[in-house]
Amino acid sequence: EPEVTQTPSHQVTQMGQEVILRCVPISNHLYFYWYRQILGQKVEFLVSFYNNEISEKSEIFDDQFSVERPDGSNFTLKIRSTKLEDSAMYFCASSVRRSSSYNSPLHFGNGTRLTVT
Amino acid sequence: AQKVTQAQTEISVVEKEDVTLDCVYETRDTTYYLFWYKQPPSGELVFLIRRNSFDEQNEISGRYSWNFQKSTSSFNFTITASQVVDSAVYFCALSGHDYKLSFGAGTTVTVRA
Numbered sequence: 001e002p003e004v005t006q007t008p009s010h011q012v013t014q015m016g017q018e019v020i021l022r023c024v025p026i027s028n029h030l031y032f033y034w035y036r037q038i039l040g041q042k043v044e045f046l047v048s049f050y051n052n053e054i055s056e057k058s059e060i061f062d063d064q065f066s067v068e069r070p071d072g073s074n075f076t077l078k079i080r081s082t083k084l085e086d087s088a089m090y091f092c093a094s095s096v097r098r099s100s101s102y103n104s105p106l107h108f109g110n111g112t113r114l115t116v117t
Numbered sequence: 118a119q120k121v122t123q124a125q126t127e128i129s130v131v132e133k134e135d136v137t138l139d140c141v142y143e144t145r146d147t148t149y150y151l152f153w154y155k156q157p158p159s160g161e162l163v164f165l166i167r168r169n170s171f172d173e174q175n176e177i178s179g180r181y182s183w184n185f186q187k188s189t190s191s192f193n194f195t196i197t198a199s200q201v202v203d204s205a206v207y208f209c210a211l212s213g214h215d216y217k218l219s220f221g222a223g224t225t226v227t228v229r230a
C-alpha cells in the first residue's frame with residue numbers, strides 16, 4: 001500500500017538554524033498538509049497546500065515557516081530560524097481530494113521528530 | 118470554531134478488561150467528520166475510523182467499537198478485552214469538509230498484563 005514518507009525520522013538542530021523537513025506524499029495525491037505535535041500535547045494543524053499554494057494556515061504558521069513543493073514528488077516544511085519551542089513531532093499528510101470522503105482518506109507519514117537545542 | 122474534548126487524560130486497565138474512551142465535540146458545521154487515531158509509543162498516527170455526521174450507525178471492527186451520538190455530540194470508542202498491544206495514546210479528531218483536523222488532547226491507555 002502506498003504511503004507518505006518523511007525524512008529524516010529525527011533531526012537535531014541548534015537554535016537559530018534553518019531546518020527543512022522533507023515529505024514524499026503519495027504520488028497521485030493533490031492536497032498536502034503539515035501538522036505538529038509538541039511532546040505530550042495534541043496534534044495541531046499547521047498548513048494545507050494545493051496547486052502550489054497555501055490553502056489555509058493556522059496562527060502557529062507564522063513568517064518563520066514556509067512550505068514548498070520543489071518538484072513533482074517532494075513537499076517540504078522550512079523553519080527559517082528555529083526556536084526551542086519548535087521542538088516537536090512534525091507530521092506530513094496527503095489526500096487525493098480536499099474533502100474528507102470515504103474514497104479519499106487522509107494519509108499521515110510517520111513523522112519527523114525535531115529537537116532544537 | 119471546532120473543538121474536541123477528551124476528558125480522560127489516562128486510563129489504566131488490566132488485560133482483558135474493556136475500556137471506553139470518551140470524546141465530545143463542538144462544531145457549527147452541519148456536515149462534519151469524526152476520526153479516531155492511535156499513537157503507539159513509536160509515535161506514528163494510526164488511523165482507526167472515520168465517521169460522517171449523517172451516519173449515526175455504530176460500528177464494530179474486531180475488538181473495537183464506536184458509539185456516535187449526535188444528540189450529545191459524542192463519539193466514544195470502546196476496546197473490548199484489551200491487550201497489552203492496545204497501550205497507546207488515542208486521539209479523537211473532527212473536521213469539516215476539508216482535512217483541517219482538530220484533535221483532542223488524547224487519552225493515554227495503559228494495559229497491564
